[in-house]
Amino acid sequence: MRLARIAPPLTLLVLVGPLAFGLAGTLLPAFGYLPSLGGTRFSLDAFHLLAGTPGIVRSAATSILAGLVTTLLALLCVVAFAAGHLDSPLFLRMRRLISPLLAVPHAAAAFGFAFLVAPSGLMMRLVSPWLTGLDRPPDVLIVHDPMAITMVAGLVIKEIPFLFLVMMAALPQLRHKETLQLGRCLGYGRVASFIFLLWPQIYAQMRLAVFAVLAYATSVVDVAVILGPQLPPTLPVRLIEWMNDPELQTRYLASAGALLQLVATFAALLGWLGIERIGGLLVSLPSGRGLRFRHDRPARHAALAAMALSALMVFGGIAMLGLWSLAGLWQFPKALPSAFTLDRWSAALPRILDPLVTTLWVAGISTAIAVVLTILCLERELETGRGQGGRSLMLIYLPLIVPQISFMFGLQVLAIAAGVEGTAASLVLAHLVFVLPYVFLSLSDPWRAHDRRYDAIAAGLGMSRTRALMRVRLPMLARAILTAAAVGFAVSVGQYLPTVLIGAGRLTTVTSEAVALAAGGNGRVIGVYGFLQTVLPFLAFAIATAVPNLLFRHRRGLRL
Numbered sequence: 001m002r003l004a005r006i007a008p009p010l011t012l013l014v015l016v017g018p019l020a021f022g023l024a025g026t027l028l029p030a031f032g033y034l035p036s037l038g039g040t041r042f043s044l045d046a047f048h049l050l051a052g053t054p055g056i057v058r059s060a061a062t063s064i065l066a067g068l069v070t071t072l073l074a075l076l077c078v079v080a081f082a083a084g085h086l087d088s089p090l091f092l093r094m095r096r097l098i099s100p101l102l103a104v105p106h107a108a109a110a111f112g113f114a115f116l117v118a119p120s121g122l123m124m125r126l127v128s129p130w131l132t133g134l135d136r137p138p139d140v141l142i143v144h145d146p147m148a149i150t151m152v153a154g155l156v157i158k159e160i161p162f163l164f165l166v167m168m169a170a171l172p173q174l175r176h177k178e179t180l181q182l183g184r185c186l187g188y189g190r191v192a193s194f195i196f197l198l199w200p201q202i203y204a205q206m207r208l209a210v211f212a213v214l215a216y217a218t219s220v221v222d223v224a225v226i227l228g229p230q231l232p233p234t235l236p237v238r239l240i241e242w243m244n245d246p247e248l249q250t251r252y253l254a255s256a257g258a259l260l261q262l263v264a265t266f267a268a269l270l271g272w273l274g275i276e277r278i279g280g281l282l283v284s285l286p287s288g289r290g291l292r293f294r295h296d297r298p299a300r301h302a303a304l305a306a307m308a309l310s311a312l313m314v315f316g317g318i319a320m321l322g323l324w325s326l327a328g329l330w331q332f333p334k335a336l337p338s339a340f341t342l343d344r345w346s347a348a349l350p351r352i353l354d355p356l357v358t359t360l361w362v363a364g365i366s367t368a369i370a371v372v373l374t375i376l377c378l379e380r381e382l383e384t385g386r387g388q389g390g391r392s393l394m395l396i397y398l399p400l401i402v403p404q405i406s407f408m409f410g411l412q413v414l415a416i417a418a419g420v421e422g423t424a425a426s427l428v429l430a431h432l433v434f435v436l437p438y439v440f441l442s443l444s445d446p447w448r449a450h451d452r453r454y455d456a457i458a459a460g461l462g463m464s465r466t467r468a469l470m471r472v473r474l475p476m477l478a479r480a481i482l483t484a485a486a487v488g489f490a491v492s493v494g495q496y497l498p499t500v501l502i503g504a505g506r507l508t509t510v511t512s513e514a515v516a517l518a519a520g521g522n523g524r525v526i527g528v529y530g531f532l533q534t535v536l537p538f539l540a541f542a543i544a545t546a547v548p549n550l551l552f553r554h555r556r557g558l559r560l
Helices: 002-030 045-051 056-085 087-103 108-115 122-126 147-175 175-186 190-219 223-229 237-243 250-288 297-326 344-383 390-401 402-419 426-451 453-458 464-478 476-495 498-502 509-518 523-549
Strands: none
Touching: 002 045, 002 056, 002 250, 002 344, 002 402, 002 426, 002 523, 045 108, 045 250, 056 087, 056 108, 056 122, 056 147, 056 190, 056 250, 056 297, 056 344, 056 476, 087 147, 087 297, 087 476, 087 523, 108 147, 108 223, 108 509, 108 523, 147 190, 147 297, 147 426, 175 190, 190 250, 190 297, 190 402, 223 237, 223 250, 223 509, 237 402, 237 464, 237 498, 250 402, 297 344, 297 498, 297 523, 344 426, 344 464, 344 476, 344 523, 390 426, 402 426, 402 498, 426 476, 453 464, 453 498, 464 476, 476 523
């Protein structure tokens, strides 16, 4: 196929091109070169100004520590649960419960979590006044706490589903049942068998995904705005403030800060390499001494409780978004509103219509492009037998590992210089950079696992490669393709930073509007936007499930 030949270089251009140009657009202003603002000579003035900014060290340190703690806690929960319950009926039920949570945007999950844990949130209402004796919310700083504990907790419960599903994708490539059975035959406990024998192989396959989680957690903006500390805020939030400052000279400071964010993420990655070494020692020492840890039931129960709690918090947060969007008078400490009304929906719908339409067409176009490029790349991979190595996977993960804010600001500068800021094409491209990796990762394994004997039969019947693709492989893989498209759609809906910087306020989405409302503190309006933001990805996954069932209703072998 001729199109398949150009797909890999085109995909590489989509992934690496914006990254390279964006970093260049950040690097030059950081060193004083920005001709559009009169900067025609290189200098270190922006870095001197950055170094003298009050609280900048604490902002950077908070971002680094939040990223490390988030990644470590989320990974520990996933590993402990898999070690204690892999292949059990309980594991399968938890998998069905956790999987849909991947569709929940980070901002919506953060809003829901805030409604649960805030001093006036549902958790405090459920124990007041009968247990706490309180008839008004306590004067305790939970949301926006200076230690970023709430932000880390919100990130952990959202990253657990992602790491869990990445682990599920790695397991079929290993003979995990035989490995675990071998460990049990040697007298090791269930958890010890998993950790000593299976976990090193699994982690080698999901390491890049862990790096992506770490990079995201150190540079997240929307969750930090909703849940993070404010005096001082985390480094990414300060960068957004500087980028939106009406004083244009602040652009130099923002560029220097974006490079500092890149250094902070790199420092977090180095710190994680150290954690890997420590983890390896903690595993090798007891295994070398022959410790078998047979009595591991408390650890297994604790892991199950952690996973169940994380899922419950996300689902509870979604329910709270829906409840707040319909709430009338809701005084503390009542657990439920005194009345329900659609007034907030009626008032918000006229204002939310334009962002909703923008959300749908940007997500739809970027996802469609990502699906087509992914299919063509995978088809070219089958033709050549190349493309499954670690280098290709690294390129796919590259936009997820490099902090968004470190190159998105540079892309914004270049978009302004080119006169394409706030245009539909530039916004779709900005979303595509992040949609494409997730679509590729979602579709690559099912595509490679497809039985190629069907293609051989099609060729024997005289079909060309293109006709065999259209008539045989695509219909048989329709479910996987639609699921990958739903993942891409959900990723696009949740994009905040690309929309804010490249959309330039002229193109807004439901997510950008929802995060902008965070400062207002109006729970009912936030509930409307947050709940709608959550519903959109779930609708995409519902369509991805319903359409194949409808298409294959007369094909028993293709029905689930």
